Amino acid sequence: MAAVRLVGTPVRRREDPRLITGRATYVDDVKLVGMVHAAFIRSPYAHAKIVRVDLAKAKAHAGVLAAFSGADLHAAGMTASLPVAHKMPDLKTPPHYPLAVDEVRFVGEAVAVLIANDPYIARDAAELVEVEYDELPIVVEVEKAMAPGAPLVHASLGTNVAYAMPLRAGDPDGAFASADVVVKQRLVNQRLAPVPIETRGVVAQWDAGAGRVTLYSSTQIPHLLRTQLSLILGLPETNVRAIAPEVGGGFGSKLNVYAEEAVAAWLAMRLGRPVKWSETRSECFQAMIHGRDQIADCEIAAKRDGTIVGLRARILANLGAYHQLLTPVIPTLTVLMAPGPYRIANVDLEVTGVFTNTMSTDAYRGAGRPEATYLIERLMDLVARKLGADPADVRRRNFIEPSAFPFTTATGLTYDSGDYAKTMEKALQLADYPGVRARQAALRAEGRYLGIGLSTYVEVCGMGPSAAMPAAGWDSATIRVEPTGSVTVLTGISPHGQGEETTFAQLVADELGVAIDDIAVVHGDTDRVQYGVGTFGSRGTAVGGAALKLAIETIQAKAIKIAAHRWGADPADLEYRDGKIGLRGDPSKAMTTAEAGFLAFMGDQLPPGLEPGLDATRRFEPPNFVYPFGTHVCVVEVDAETGKVSVERYVAVDDCGNVLNPMIVEGQVHGGIAQGMAQALYEEVVYDEYGQLLTGSLMDYAVPRAEQLPHFDLDRTVTPTSVNPLGVKGVGEAGTIGATPAVVNAVLDALAPFGVEHIDMPLRPEKLWKAMGTRSNGKVSV
């Protein structure tokens, strides 16, 4: 009887029982004997000299154990900067101390920390810390930061420009000169806050006897965190243990090494007591990385038939005040992905990274690719409008055709596989595109404004080949077949909602013929799991899953040797069939992996020279990135009286290659679309001209609620990749990348009768209402 295959089926998540019953352990749930609580004192100024930090009153407060300023940390030898990972030779990298030493550069920068035996007392005492500041000139916007004579965020650098990356290919000037139409547009990708519902948090424990520090942190990268902490703290790496317990959402924001992590570990060592820090939401808005924040001045050149011949973009990326882990790298992805799924041979692109007196930007879901997709997809619609063409036709004309893969873009990437037209035609069919267009025309005649928006995206993920990454791009997996036949999987990735405890177990269950309940997938503890790189960049399955596949193959190969010896057969005649070892031509012979594992444990019936035990650790080094793609279609109605956008229909057809668990894949797409739609319609981090954060709480920052989002209709095509042995691409970020331009294109399509060509996000009602009122002048041409 053939075993029922689990891969490809919607197996319920094995993570869920502990989560739905409230029995999971997030960082804030960790309690250790003798634990004390840290509170950070943060700058209320966007740019100022620190004149004096007076901790005396705070230290005198009952229940306060200690307090330290940035200068105190320096004096105690804690002088390392927080890390930035990059391979940019000319990058300007200012020092970035965990606590500011003599100058603060954004609102929310930590200047001091205190420790009390109770979190309430810690916060009371934080109010008693007196910091005297001498205000310095502030610069918040990138264009002002680049102007001559602008205030310098880091005076020692002599400039606010951290780097510039130009990328020119083909003959862009010739292409623009010979084009029939050129469209110019300035596109702003507003700053966003990632807002995982669990904020950051840390518990640090010092084992004085062993000289080891353990850091529980809400992180996506426990091993990278361990490495960096060992460097910052000056401890051997073996004396640092990082644990990512249950992590309540990341979206890139926890792909970092934060000041508070380093300080908490240092405090635990200094005080000899476990130290907990739980971030408040207000702190999280100020001091967790932000995403996006790019201004792109774009030009696109086309022939009359819609063929795109050239693309120009000058992109200014607001980096914030300091480099966090990947701050400078993220905007470079925008340039690389700017051509999207289209054949565009002539490009003239440049991204400039600029320091300002704001929190750092870094990886937020999509990380550089949503900006690229927004750029090219808005431009495609603007070209279509200029030519009076259907936006779908303009896209059809320019898609890289399926036979062209692997396809090397003008920006130097090699797209692995794709069939872009296929997802678009499927999405258009699902959305009844001709029908909706007809309805749009009919409704316009009634003074109702329906809009249809398309986004055909390709994204780069499965991060990634080590040669193309700022640090290691591989990942790892260990499989141990235990004596009783249960299987332990140790994965180097660090899932926090993506469901690999389930999908990885599905894969192992099928390939090794083990019941899924007999498989434990372990992650997130550097003492238990071999080095791994982590979960980000839609890499979990494409890299970590691929490593697991390699480990499965190694286990199978050894199990076959064991069985062959037992049967007195040639290993070459054995194979895995439906999860069991079989002998070709002899259906009576069968051995389970568990039986082979037991023989491997007993050790007395093994072929000469074969080591006992049945386990394997493998690493997968991706030869390339993977490039998922898809088409999203959004149908909106904009109320001319109020400017309110109602999303009537949302169709997404995505292609992430092979699928291990369709339920989980769809869940990733749902959440991704929600975040992309949130950028289009609702969310925006706002700093005023003094660098004050105006969107510092969930009262001001508009994370959408259930009623503000529609139902999503999903479908998919399957175009496997040959980049990894599973044929999978990534799916974590696809929804976010595809959604934003689909929604914006839909709204602007609705506003076409008003002659409105572009409005910057978020498309809040007042902006739309004003645009409609201003342009219509009482008369609307239909």
Place this chain on the structure above:
Amino acid sequence: MGRIELEVNGTRHELEGVEPRLLLVHFLRERLALTGTHIGCDTSSCGACTVLLDGKAVKSCTMFALQADGRAVTTIEGIGSSAELHPMQEAFWAQHGLQCGYCTTGMILSAIDLLRRNPDPDEVEIRTGLEGNLCRCTGYENIVKAVRAAAAAMAAAQPVREAGEPPKSPGELLEVGGSR
């Protein structure tokens, strides 16, 4: 310092030395070690800390512990266990209504309260009914599905009520969960 008597998940507690400013959520998490109630914001916006107070959903970050004196609190730990899931927990699992799980416990309690008030909500009623709870992972798509599925399961498990009879009490709902 105050003294409170309250019932939490069916167990009576009498506690001395409760600081008047202690929030209910911290009381539950720190004094009673019921860490399934989460904290996601400081403005009563996210709903991660939702518990049932005398059967009605409240945000436990918006109440002092002393205000729960004489009341009955139900947290996520009190509605079901892995062995005996409440139909709402079962539905969230079956419909993949969670990813990171952080908002989930509060979301489940809000959804239970929603069905107490409206045992058969449509999609719009579910979406508006859960407006006090933020989720960043799911886009709410499968949460809506889960609440629909739970409503159907709970209706099927419930004897038909006479017209005019008051809506289901949380106690009845708990029995539904417990009897599975």
